[in-house]
Amino acid sequence: MSAKWSILPLVEDHLDTFRDQRTNELRRQDYLSFYAFPLAIGIACYLFDFKMQDPASILAGIAVFTALLFGLLIHIFSMGLRVNDDPRLPKSGKLATLIDQLQANVSYSILIGIITTAFLIAAAAIRENNQPINSFLSAIITTLLVHLMLTVLMALKRTRAAYAALRF
Structure with a gap:
């Protein structure tokens, strides 16, 4: 896709971080x-007829969480600029790679947050008389939430590794 709104580069960059360091x-x-495990959780939710009770409450949390991830992405961008401008630090190497991977993971997390937010908006909109949403939509949202949390945990691990790389 060559459209300005194409998400393919975000996904490609994120998937490229699934590499062995050595x-x-x-x-x-x-x-x-990151994909089969959340999907298995979602399938289990569907098979056991799990139904979310209040998607609007989850929507509020995920919307704020996604906004905070946007702020983190700006911070990562400025951190990358500082590392690039610091003559004491190599322009390539472990730290630069970790910052690039962190940027890819956080960008992808934002994408998943936006998608999850859209599903939660739809769930809240079609919910009738405070009834739980159906198990199929609940399973999709659960899958996305698990996937998002795992991806954020990976970004957290990379943040720690980048900090350790700075401590020479």
């Missing part, structure tokens, strides 16, 4: 952890 090979277990 060998630079793609790690299949990352795909299982």
Whole structure:
């Protein structure tokens, strides 16, 4: 896609972070952890007929959380600029790679947050008389929420690794 709103580069950058640090090979277990596991949770929610009671409450939290991720992305951008401008730090290497990966993961987290927000808006809009939403939509939202949390945890781990790389 060449449209200005294309999300494909965000997804590609994020998936490119699923590499082994030592060998630079793609790690299949990352795909299982970040996609198959949340999907399995979502399928289980559907099979056990899980129905969300109040999507509007979750919507408020995810909307704020996604906004905070936007702020974090701006901070990562400025951190990348500072590292690039600091003559004491190499322009490539572990720290630069970690910052690039962190930027990719947080950007992707924002994308998942936006998608989750859209599903929650739809769920809140179609909900009738304070009834729970159906198990299919509940399963999709649960899958997205688990995926989002795992991706944020990966970004947190990369933040720690970047800090450790700065401590020479």
